[in-house]
Amino acid sequence: MIENKVYDAIVVGTGISGGWAAKELCENGLNVLVLERGPMVKHIEDYKTMNDDSWDYSLKGELSREDKEKYHKQLRVGWAPKEDVKHFFVNDLEHPYQETKRFDWIRGYQVGGRSLTWGRQSYRWSDIDFEANEKEGIAVDWPVRYKDIAPWYDKVESYIGVSGQALGLKQLPDGIFQPPMELNCVEKELQESLSKKFDDGRLLTIGRAAHITENTTDFMGRGPCQYRSRCWRGCPFGGYFSSNSSTLPAAERTGNLTLRPNSIVHEVVYDQNRNQATGVKIIDAETHEKLEFNSKIVFLCASSMASVGILLQSKSNRFPNGMGNEHDQLGRNIMDHHYQLGASAKVDGHLDKYYKGRRPNGVYIPRFVNLDEKTKRSDFIRGFGYQGGANRGDWSEMVAEMGYGKALKEAILQPGGWEIGLSGFGEMLPYHDNRVTLSKEKKDQWGLPQLDFDVEFKENEYKMREAIKEEGVAMLKAAGFKNISTYDRETGPGLGIHEMGGARMGRDPKTSVLNKHNQLHAVPNVYVTDGAFMTSASCVNPSLTYMAFTARAANHAAEQFKQNKFA
Known part of the structure; x- marks a missing residue:
């Protein structure tokens, strides 16, 4: 590192967005410094649990009581972390935040960020x-x-590899797809039922997942998915997209990349005379040393809430309430998706069928409400979709207190009956008073203010949640499935792990933070391309959209740089 060097661009964060910013800027010839607050994770070399089995862990993968306390907020999601992936999730005791209202903030501080643990939809x-x-x-x-x-x-899509099926839907545009993964027999039964028994256009398809599914030489050393379903541990084959296997190596191949892990960015430095950012201030996570790095362009890709926090801390005479916050828009309009609710059922028949291998993907039912007059609802606006799947229960449901001897031994060798579940993902509206601020009292171990969340679902969201359950039941019932039940777990925003907003795009600097190119209205050489820029939430998984906007913004920045706009 040369501390007094002026880089062409600094990228903050190495996740979904940061990796793409690094790749595009480096490939455009810019000299780029990438800063990551967590430790280094090298592709393959640092996937330390990638080949482990459940019996390699003393608690079969479950966390100890001590670890459960360390990850007490991360565990709210219900399925993470486990022993094999806990190192890719933050320790909540070491990285606290405040909750005026409950907010489930799931984070991963390491090179690659949550691109190592995302759901890939x-x-x-x-x-x-x-x-x-x-x-x-x-x-x-x-x-x-x-x-x-x-x-x-x-x-x-061409670069990361997305498997899926073209559908021709106006609400879910088709893309450039790898061959789709297969549905099993029960999923096909529900698919057929939806097309026959509903006239509102609803349908079931296989999920569109960022997995390479065919042998090809188009992905720069990445191989096709091996269907191990150990994705979160890091894929040594590069079968699913992550920054570590794809975009960061691409940036490195240019010779224009400098990557510095353990670098906690807390401020974007502003030069009022030039009306430009001149770089960033960091704290070394290991030594607590304070450093400043200079650049002509800054890309904030630290994850939506973290990027908002950095801007809120970036105070100056012009921006006493945070960079770009002249009109009190920064930190507002925080959104997420509904999650942890849906319906499930038992399925009779198909006992002569099973499925082969592990499929790191599920089914998807695209939005079918509030699309036109025919599907318009009077009780809420926007829409929702479903993710889920069917499988055969394992031997454990066969074990009862009365089972013993020969009958028990035979029972545990047989799979159980079929089950199917549908989980709803619904859109949350952007509300001005759903916000994140800097705590005035609480600081972290580096002396930086903690984030304080004041975010909640409102009437439209709660009415939509009821519809998600009702429609889930209706679809399973129409298919003739039995023992249908719904679930709606206690939750709050954040648990969908699609937190977004806080520095939204817009046309008017008085009502938005960023322009159409992801630039701060007030400081045009600062770009924000993680989920913070989102102006609304849709009901689909947002990562593909983050990547598309990031690639677009990085190429815009490169053009501006070559025209000497950021001199």
């Missing part, structure tokens, strides 16, 4: 999503439309 937005705010008079209008982002969706 990859869906495009449509103009139904980009136009909704304007048509309904909600919040502010997006300054872009689908046609602006479509070429960048093409670029991203």
Whole structure:
């Protein structure tokens, strides 16, 4: 490291967005410093549990009581972390935050961020999503439309590899797909039932997942998915997309990348005379040394809430309340998706069928409400989709207190009956008073203010949650499935792990933080391309959209740089 060097660009964060910013900027010839607050994770070399089995752990993968306390907020999600992946999730005791209202903030501080542990579901937005705010008079209008982002969706999908099936739906545009994974017999039964028994266009398809599914030489050393379903441990084959296996190595191959882990960025430095950012201030996570690095462009990709926190801490004479926060828009309009609710059922028959191997993917039922007059609901606006799947129960349901001897031995060798479940993912509206601020009293171990969340679901969300359960039951019932039940676990925003907003895009600097190119209205050489820029939430998984906007913004920045706009 040369501390007095002026880099062409600094990228903060190495996850989904940071990896793409690094790749695009480096490939455009810029000299780029990438800063990550967590430790180094090298592809393959640092996937220390990638080949472990459950019997390699004393508690069969479950956390000890001591570890459960360390991850007490991360464990709210219900399925993470376990012993084999706990090193990819933050220790809540070491990284606290405040909750005026409950907010489940799931984080991963390491090179690669949550690109190592994401669900890999990859869906495009449509103009139904980009136009909704304007048509309904909600919040502010997006300054872009689908046609602006479509070429960048093409670029991203072609590079990361997304398996899926073309459907021709206006609410879920088709993309560039690898061969789809297969549905099993019960999922096909539900698929057929939906097409026959509903006239509102609802259908079931295999999930669109960022997994390479065919042998090809197009992915720079990455191989096809091996269906091990050990994705979160890090895939040594590169079968699923992560920054570590894909975009960061691409940036490194250019010779223009400098990567510095253990670097906690807490401030973007502002030069009022030039009206530009000049770099960032960091604290070394290991030594607590304070350093400053200089650049002509800054990309904030630290994850949505972290990037908002950095901007809130970036105070100056012009920006006493945080960089770009002249009109009190920074930290507001925080969103997530509904999660942890849906319906499940038992399925008779198909006992002569099973499925082969492990499929790191599920089924998807795209949004089918509030798309036109025929599907319009009077009780809420926007929509939802479902993810889920079917399987045969394992031997454990066969074990009862009365089972013993020969009968028990025979029973545990047989799979149980079929079950199917559908989990709803619904859109949350952007509310001005759903916000994150800097705590005035609480600081972390580096002396930085903790984030304080004051975010909640409101009436539209709660009415939508009821509809998600009702429609889930209706679909399972129409298919003739039995013992149908619903679930709606106690939750709050954040648990969907799709937290977004806080530095939204818009046309008017008085009502938004960023312009259509992801630049701060007030400081144009600062770009924000993680989930913080989102103006609304749609109901589909957002990571593909983050990547598309990041690629677009990075190429815009490179063009501006070459035109000497950031001199």
